[in-house]
Amino acid sequence: MVQNNEKNQYLATFTVNIISVCYGASAAWPSSSFLLLESVESSPLCSGALTKNEMSWIASILCIGGFIGTILSGILADFIGRKYVLCFQGIPSILSWILIYYAENPIYLYVSRFLSGLACGGAFILVPLFVSEIAENSVRGALGSLLMVTSNVGILLSFMAGHYLSFRLVPAVFVVLPTLFLLLTVIFPETPIFLLKTGKLEAAESSLRFYRNIQVTGQQTPLQFQEEFENLKRQFGSENGRQMEKTTYFLTDFTEKVPRKSFIIGIALILLHEFCGCFTMINYTATIFAESGSNISPNLSAIICGAIQLLGTLVSTKLVDRAGRKFLLIVSSFGAGISLVALGTYTYLNSIGYYVQPFSWVAIASFSSMLFLASCGIIPLPYVILSEVMPHKIRSIGATVCFCFSWTIAFLMLKYFPIVVIWIGMHGCIFFFAACCFLGAIFVIVFLPETKGRSFEDISRILAN
Incomplete structure (x- = not known):
């Protein structure tokens, strides 16, 4: 049962994990599509059936994109913030499904898989980081585990789509997910820990209030919230509240x-x-x-x-x-x-x-x-x-x-x-x-x-x- 103070934590976690569903769908897409793509009689590509070598590259290029996406996202997350870098992952994911929809030869699929990997690499480093910084200790494990739950939801959906839908209809359906992710994730506040590290004390407190579902009223702030915020300030903030210098x-x-x-x-x-x-x-x-x-x-x-x-x-x-x-x-x-x-x-x-x-x-x-x-x-x-x-x-x-x-x-x-x-x-x-x-x-x-x-x-x- 979700407690009232945990409601926004769960809501934000489910929202950012839409990109994890996109990862699962992308990762499983070759398994449900290769039988068709290698078929001489019914390949949907104008260039004809794929060779074994082409299929192995289509499967593995996702990892190359993931490697680069991980590095870029890991670096940018400490400068731009967790939220906006996370939101950006929706763009290459959208483009990857569009390329599959219009694919005429393996080049389309190579680029699509690379872009999908960029989004996946960013998601796998940013979603756990974002969730760990907004979640209370008591639910941090459960919320963090949703990364793989939602990834497996994406895998299952991709297998089902490959079985029941046509080759062109699959990307037309799945492009909705990263679009929804992009539109919804931007609504949520930045993590309180990142805001504290950049010296934005008021914004950090407001963010923590949101994720602990504590309304700003005339009533006294709960002692537990005060203690948590003071503890976070001691760990991640600067004493005078000014923006911290660039990390060395x-x-x-x-x-x-x-x-x-x-x-x-x-x-x-x-x-x-x-x-x-x-x-x-x-x-x-x-x-x-x-x-x-x-x-x-x-x-x-x-x-x-x-x-x-x-x-x-x-x-x-x-x-x-x-x-x-x-x-x-x-x-x-x-x-x-x-x-x-x-x-x-x-x-x-x-x-x-x-x-x-x-x-x-x-x-x-x-x-x-x-x-x-x-x-x-x-x-x-x-x-x-x-x-x-x-x-x-x-x-x-x-x-x-x-x-x-x-x-x-x-x-x-x-x-x-x-x-x-x-x-x-x-x-x-x-x-x-x-x-x-x-x-x-x-x-x-x-x-x-x-x-x-x-x-x-x-x-x-x-x-x-």
Whole structure:
């Protein structure tokens, strides 16, 4: 149940996460469109069917755009502000869908995917940053988890649109989302933390009042609000209320104990996120369902997997501020690892000629449970935790570095994973993903502090010990 003081926090979070729905739709668009685009008889492009090389570039160029978008957004967020840089992400997203609608050859699609990547890169660094700076400690985890919930909503919608709508109608429908995002996000105030960092005390207080749903009346301001605002001023504001001088970074800002540990945690969680196999193996959904003896069509099987991912992230959102980040990550990592071992064993036995048809349900069950368990923790929580553990002075830079690393790994996985499958087999890749999940769970147990319900100040104090 949303409390009255949390209403505007939820409203703003849902609004800014419309761009996350756009990301999910863009990320899943190739999966639902490639079968048509590579068809010699029915390709919608004037240039004809796409080659395998062209399709691999269309899939992976999104990551190049994401890398550049992450850097640009991370830099601009500390100068222009979180809100306006976030609003800008709607423009390349709109243009990307327009280009798909008018596409005549692969060049249109290359540019479209690059622009979509720009918007996605900005969204993945700015949405967690924006939400973490407007949310109260008690709901910060749940609100932060909505990034992946809404992304999975976009994935599911894209799979469904690809199955039921024509090639040209899909972008005509989805262009509405970034347009709506742009028009609605501009209404909300800038985050109080950024306003404090730029010396705008009155605007910061007004912003915090909005996000705590406290009306300006003749009544006395609640003591809890006063204490929170004074605490934020102490952490992020300047003593005389004037605009702070341009931030100067020193080597010690990155090498001291707290930032060093936060970077280690961030990089480790990104590695777990990418190498759990969820993002890569979703591209092999049709193959796995076919090997299991299922008669479900490729697009319909993708819809089923999209629904499973969405269910998992919804569970994560419900539990993240109750069970805690650490507990969910441990359960998610071990559970996904066990599911991958089962799937890898089935795939290996099938590859060496064992009769596994009576156990075809194992492939579907293990793949589905892997998606569900990964979506409960491994997929959504690294973005939440990363925005919490980074020291405020280097939060934008730290998140930028980690997300650039994530986009790089994602590009390499999408572009070269088929080659690795030829070298070590699908089962070898699956066992590798399982090992990464188990190693990630051990890292979480040993090194990750619980951040549930804690202020940024408390988290920094824990990392300093």
